[in-house]
Amino acid sequence: MGRIFISVSYSEERCPWDIATIVAATSTKIFDDHQERLRIRDRVMVELGSRGFEVLLVPGDLSSTQAIEWINWHCRPGDIALDMQADAQVQTSQQGNLVYYIARNRERKQQAELLLLALTRRVPQLPIRGAIADTFSSLGAVSFCRHVAVPSLYLQLGFIHASHEPSPMQLREQEIALGIADGLAAWYRLVAGPQSEPRSSFQQGEAMAQPPTSPGSRTEQDRCSPIQINLNGRLYSEQGLVVHGNPYIPVDLVDRLGVAWSQPFNTRRIAYGNVVYMKAIELREANLAVFWEPAAQTITIQTLLPIAKQSQAIAGRGEATEVQMLMFLKRHNQTGLTQFPDIARLYRDEATHEGINHDVAFAQMCVETDFLHFGSGLQPEQNNFGGLGTPGGGGESATFPSVRLGVRAHIQHLKAYANREPLREEVIDPRFHEITRGIAPLVEGLTGRWSADRFYAIRLLAVLRQLYETAGWL
Template identity: 50%
Template sequence: MGRIFISAAHGGQESGVTDPGAVIAGTTESREMILTRDLVVTELRSRSFEILSVPDDLSARQTLDWINGRSRAGDIALEIHTDAFSNPSVRGSAVFYIANNAQRKAQAETLLLALLRRVPQLPNRGARPDTATGLGSLAFCRQLVVPALLMEVAVLSNPDDRFIIQNQRRNVALGLADGLASWSRSVSPPTSTPNPTPSPGTYPPCNININGQTYGEQGIIVSGNAYVPIDLVDRLGVDVSTDPNVRRITYRNIVYVRAVDLRDRHVSIAWDSTNRTIFLKSASQICSGQFDKISGQGNTSEVQLLMFLKANNEAALTRYPEIAKLYREEGSIEGINYDVAFAQMCLETDFLRFSGTVRPEQNNFGGLGSAGGDSQGASFPSARIGVRAQIQHLKAYANAEPLVQAVVDPRFNFVARGVAPLVGLLSGRWAADPKYGDKLLAVLKRLYESAGLM
């Protein structure tokens, strides 16, 4: 049987400073997860599982290196976190898996359901692809050799979740142990002899389709992920030769690259399990120098916008059934890329869940502040006016052209016009987060992938 690696989030040194994670109500994310992790380790060892606890003083990068340096075939890895939101009502458990991997998704669901059977009071936030996170990917899910998942056990900023973590810790640990045991058995069933490292010639093949055409060479499946020959990557015009974040292996004297890692290079990835085919589509003209430009026209249809929103929040259209139409109309009027604005709405409102401090009735889809600095942000009389204000604020940053419609953005005149024509330049301006632009681009990529545009 394979071994289990488990890491408690945070606690290590990041840039020379100890990272406690979220700090809420006199406790920290790292403390709560370390205490929970220790109980999981004790429980699994009592069940005769070999489990390795990642040292708590390691940085995120060192954690990955520590696991990769010790892993072998049949092993699995889990990192446990809590989440935190400005809205204290948000709560529940979620598990993140590497996107476009049905096997890993099933494993994430197994882990999540095992926890919720032991602690049914925790709401189920679902098994979710790592593309649904702010940056569009999670290093723990993508950069480990062994199958890996990242779990948000609960939301520390929610009083009910925090009570469960601190007062039902043993049940939480038992649920995690149950899930890890099931996952480990599915990856590496118990045998009477040690599980050897796969030798060359044991990786199953998969077919490759690139831009609608069948590729003459096959890829391989390693730990549930498709790998494609490096020569194909070169043909796509993507250079990953020096990128340490791209997983590569040598197999039968050919270098292969993990397909999902190409997603960050404007290559969309899809998998057909029935025909064992990996579909790669290189970026269209959308990405040829205009992908991150705020000014201009959008590329999606109203239906494509609606389908993307609904896929990420089933209830999103209940309150705002015409939201896609509003973005297309208002963006086109002011010459602002409505795809960028729509993606920003998804990021700012958590796909219209309004998980932050802004309330739905404010019709504030861009997280806009008020002229007077109201703690709740700006409010608008209708959804259309709220969308218009966001579009106008984007235009203020994107260029110096005059507004077509009367100004409704309360902070339009406070912006140095044209200072941020590209999405990445919104970082530290629209929001204090230095990764804000990257997070917005990650949502925009997901939108274009869902629409089949890249």
């Protein structure tokens, strides 16, 4: 009989690092939302318990990483897991509830939509942003969706407003809890099958002390099934596995593909029949195309892509066309595209002229302006698309007389970090001469220099992969 895990963890990714964000975080009570989510979690537990479901609460003082480890230690086949967060976006105008699911997994997407449907039925007043692949999250992946051993979803409970008014969660806690309970019950029945019946018990997670089920055990073997691996149009000699609806491939194949991981054990791995397997979706981090076809029970991996050989180099040539960049921006902000209709062409022209990868520059513009929503001290009329400052440390953002010159200044600032090559145009960037030329030729070198956000390079690369996904390359 399966159980339902509910987590309300502390996200390590939401700590503000700049002064403006810290001030906004204080005014919007970002750090108080944890208690709200704990109250909703407790209401969900009581409701599901009254319906006979067995609910396990992950200890509420754990970080996201610790919560994942806790669930993986206690879970067993047939369980499902939900993490509830309340994103506090200070910059963006987008608001609403959403569920992240692991990308390229149709079954998990269906489950995410089922959860949102139940929540909408109970609280139709809440805005819904939909079921979203985790590759379109701010970091390009959601650890809870990828690293929890059993089927898992990541529910984002709306956004906290920059005002002192009560949030929708505070006003409708009971209705939201009932909606989540309805969704979890429907999700559980979908995973467990029509024959499953909940039993009348529920418990606090800290009191649960059942040993975990190892991937090699008999029970887990019943949950594994072999799948074919299609590599660049040909069947690979070894088979992969599908576990809880997620495809895995032999780690030896990963080595053959030439994928080098700086932190290999951040990826989800299992041992089965004395062979180590890795979750196939993680290959996307190496810019490889991964497609899961459940009907054919085949995982398709494509390495012959224009982006497969690219590194994080800032200098170089981009691959995205003007149309692809425009469609990507339209998906995120139609209004911004209307206001700056030539933005994609300008980035392509200016970056190519200076020998800078326009894919990287365009992705960074999306990060710095929040897809042209702006905010955080930037206004559209400043034409400052790179979040550039002014000399002297006065805390003011630079302003440029035209869109083209704003784009040019951004490209020049990137080139200052990327190499020591001379500029082909007159210096527009107000802080170009303040930079040690060539100090950060790779995107990862921008973390701690362009921004104090410790996840800055990860966010930039996540947007870059989203651009490639929209273009159909990933």
